[in-house]
Amino acid sequence: EDSYTKQCVIDDIPAKLDILDTAGQEEFSAMREQYMRSGEGFLLIFSVADHASFEELFKFHKQILRVKD
Numbered sequence: 001e002d003s004y005t006k007q008c009v010i011d012d013i014p015a016k017l018d019i020l021d022t023a024g025q026e027e028f029s030a031m032r033e034q035y036m037r038s039g040e041g042f043l044l045i046f047s048v049a050d051h052a053s054f055e056e057l058f059k060f061h062k063q064i065l066r067v068k069d
Helices: 026-038 051-068
Strands: 002-010 013-021
Touching: 026 051
Parallel strands: none
Antiparallel strands: 002 013
16 A cells, blocks of 8 residues: 655645555455545546456445445
8 A cells, every 4th residue: 555645725725635545455445444434535546458447446436435324
């Protein structure tokens, strides 16, 4: 897993972005739910060269909806 922090300004409001890149690694599934609970925005990214990675997006989307419910 890789994590990044970025300070930026959005609509004249300072914001801090915490980005966690797990690259779909299953060993981070428990931690992933913890981040989903506190997260306010999500980017689901897939490889155009790997159709299976596109299919995984639906699993993550459902997981986000379940955790945020």
